[in-house]
Amino acid sequence: MDLAWSALGLSLKVAGWATVLNLVLGVGVGFLLARVSFPGRDLLDTVLTLPMVMPPTVLGYYLLVILGRRGWLGSWLQDTFGIHLIFTWQGAVIAATIVAFPLVFKPARAAFEVVDGQLEQAARVLGVTEVGVFFRVTLPLAWRGILAGVLLAFARALGEFGATLMVAGSIPGKTQTLSVAVYEAVQAGQDEVANTLVLITSVVCIVVLMTAGRLAPGRIANR
Numbered sequence: 001m002d003l004a005w006s007a008l009g010l011s012l013k014v015a016g017w018a019t020v021l022n023l024v025l026g027v028g029v030g031f032l033l034a035r036v037s038f039p040g041r042d043l044l045d046t047v048l049t050l051p052m053v054m055p056p057t058v059l060g061y062y063l064l065v066i067l068g069r070r071g072w073l074g075s076w077l078q079d080t081f082g083i084h085l086i087f088t089w090q091g092a093v094i095a096a097t098i099v100a101f102p103l104v105f106k107p108a109r110a111a112f113e114v115v116d117g118q119l120e121q122a123a124r125v126l127g128v129t130e131v132g133v134f135f136r137v138t139l140p141l142a143w144r145g146i147l148a149g150v151l152l153a154f155a156r157a158l159g160e161f162g163a164t165l166m167v168a169g170s171i172p173g174k175t176q177t178l179s180v181a182v183y184e185a186v187q188a189g190q191d192e193v194a195n196t197l198v199l200i201t202s203v204v205c206i207v208v209l210m211t212a213g214r215l216a217p218g219r220i221a222n223r
Contacts, residue, residue, distance in 0.1 A: 098163070111145030
């Protein structure tokens with residue numbers, strides 16, 4: 001049981017940080033692509049959506065190439081700041097963030113695209129600044145769609161396996177998340193531990209998905 005609670009705590013920590021990062025990045029990029037037209041916008045959208053369809057192990061390999069000691073970013077972080085991300089919980093956060101990013105970015109962009117521009121323009125006419133328009137008009141109108149995406153991203157980050165295993169490994173108490181712990185328990189024939197971990201993961205994911213479903217814009221509009 002100690003292994004289960006340790007893995008749960010680490011998974012919640014990783015998923016929490018990944019969700020916060022995705023909230024900031026996903027909302028920012030979603031708003032940019034929803035409101036600004038520029039050459040290559042569709043290509044950028046495609047690239048940012050790739051983690052949704054690309055095998056997690058492939059993403060993990062890319063991260064190893066980039067963040068490893070011989071990678072261009074990893075070597076720079078190591079030489080400049082002494083930061084080493086491979087086989088750390090911070091590396092697991094980066095992996096979970098990238099894998100779950102499209103689940104925030106795509107709903108955020110869709111939510112911003114359906115906001116009534118006349119309401120934003122009315123606020124501008126009343127003298128509200130662009131920053132004020134975003135936080136007082138645009139974001140409040142789009143928040144349900146964004147929040148639903150954030151909850152889905154949290155669930156996805158909580159269950160991330162392939163990229164996390166390649167980047168962070170499986171160090172009990174340090175980098176072993178719930179999904180990795182399930183894999184290790186099955187490999188070791190520890191059925192009781194595996195059952196407990198699977199039950200915990202399933203309950204958390206069901207609760208998150210039910211909450212996200214209740215916050216979906218379509219459901220709200222039909223009430």
